[in-house]
Amino acid sequence: MLRYMTSGESHGPQLTAIVSGLPAGLPVRAADIDRDLHRRQGGYGRGGRMAIEHDVVRIVSGVRHGFAMGSPITLIVENRDWKSWQAIMSAEPVEDVEGKRAVTRPRPGHADLAGIQKFAHTDARNILERASARATTTQVAVGALCKALLAEFGIRVGSHVTELGHIKVSPELIASLSLDEIERRVEASELRVADPSLEAEMKRLIDSVKADGDTVGGVFEVIATGVPSGLGNVMNWDERLDGRIGQAFMALQAIKGVEIGLGFEGARRPGSEAHDPILYSEHSADWPEGHGPSGGFYRKTNGAGGIEGGMSNGEPIVVRAAMKPIATLMRSIQSVDFATRQPFDASKERSDVCAVPAAAVIGESLLAIVLAQAFLEKFGADSLVELKRNYEGYIESLG
Numbered sequence: 001m002l003r004y005m006t007s008g009e010s011h012g013p014q015l016t017a018i019v020s021g022l023p024a025g026l027p028v029r030a031a032d033i034d035r036d037l038h039r040r041q042g043g044y045g046r047g048g049r050m051a052i053e054h055d056v057v058r059i060v061s062g063v064r065h066g067f068a069m070g071s072p073i074t075l076i077v078e079n080r081d082w083k084s085w086q087a088i089m090s091a092e093p094v095e096d097v098e099g100k101r102a103v104t105r106p107r108p109g110h111a112d113l114a115g116i117q118k119f120a121h122t123d124a125r126n127i128l129e130r131a132s133a134r135a136t137t138t139q140v141a142v143g144a145l146c147k148a149l150l151a152e153f154g155i156r157v158g159s160h161v162t163e164l165g166h167i168k169v170s171p172e173l174i175a176s177l178s179l180d181e182i183e184r185r186v187e188a189s190e191l192r193v194a195d196p197s198l199e200a201e202m203k204r205l206i207d208s209v210k211a212d213g214d215t216v217g218g219v220f221e222v223i224a225t226g227v228p229s230g231l232g233n234v235m236n237w238d239e240r241l242d243g244r245i246g247q248a249f250m251a252l253q254a255i256k257g258v259e260i261g262l263g264f265e266g267a268r269r270p271g272s273e274a275h276d277p278i279l280y281s282e283h284s285a286d287w288p289e290g291h292g293p294s295g296g297f298y299r300k301t302n303g304a305g306g307i308e309g310g311m312s313n314g315e316p317i318v319v320r321a322a323m324k325p326i327a328t329l330m331r332s333i334q335s336v337d338f339a340t341r342q343p344f345d346a347s348k349e350r351s352d353v354c355a356v357p358a359a360a361v362i363g364e365s366l367l368a369i370v371l372a373q374a375f376l377e378k379f380g381a382d383s384l385v386e387l388k389r390n391y392e393g394y395i396e397s398l399g
């Protein structure tokens, strides 16, 4: 069973993840994890913090000479900014930290108010330090391990931004591009958009929103290719692949909606135009791009987003998520001081103006984690050698 847990505060000394259940023999390289950590830090619209942090992973257990041993893997990423926060975030009692950077004016849209009430705090810093999207650093590190596992079986995960505020990339343009071309364009784009003609307009929007002390959200899409049919389980609600993807994405900071395949658009179509006719060919040249092993069955359309009955069907898995604008505003928004109960503007903290490109990279990690979990459930094994044997036996049986 592939499990992970993360810990760490945004301005504490470090972020930690412990991952258990990856098969022994899986190649693990810190450089691969660092590559995704670097991708997560990018994106136009990030705040001053990203100039301070240069995220790199330290692997302190579970890996020896470049291979997973089968024991829990511990990943650590240090917060460089902690140097400036040592007294404020001290684990030991501190007599007189000037102001303690207490946050008593909860920000609408943030975890501040519900968090202080739930945990009986008076300072929302005790909440926001963990609610912070800084915690996604470790999820990306775990995701990189899962991507390495999936890559052993030809499964790849990528992402791109489809909407920023009111500006939308044309779905027709996306449909006309190969997945490799989308990836090439997106990796060259500061906003992870596949349409370079929109990039300047999107940057202008971020600049103007920033000048107003405001923030902007958007929509991103994550695609996994090469996924074999049969991951997830129709038989129990909590094992369904789409349900698990939905949970993982909805639990990401600032995400307010998730779609798979056609999503909400499918509800507007008649069944004859929503579902994907089933075809069969033994020749891989007939199969659509990104198709995974499925015994020769394939579809020309992918409205289902690669999942039917809570199980992968061999087509690319396509997930979209809507990110609300970041809740920390530099302009005023009404709140009430928790200590005095008097009306006040919400607390203003250094933050990002737009983090949609970063969220897309995190989305890749979340999808990789869910797919790796479902993959290991189906082909469960203690070593990579055993896993390959089980996988190949299943693929052969499909044929």
Ligand code: EPS
Pocket: 010, 047, 048, 049, 050, 053, 081, 128, 131, 132, 133, 134, 137, 328, 349, 350, 351, 352
């Ligand atoms: C965040 C606020 C900002 C972001 C942070 C998420 O940090 P700070 O308060 O230190 O300026 O930069 O994101 C990260 C640090 C990161 O690594 O993504 C928040 O309140 O959620």
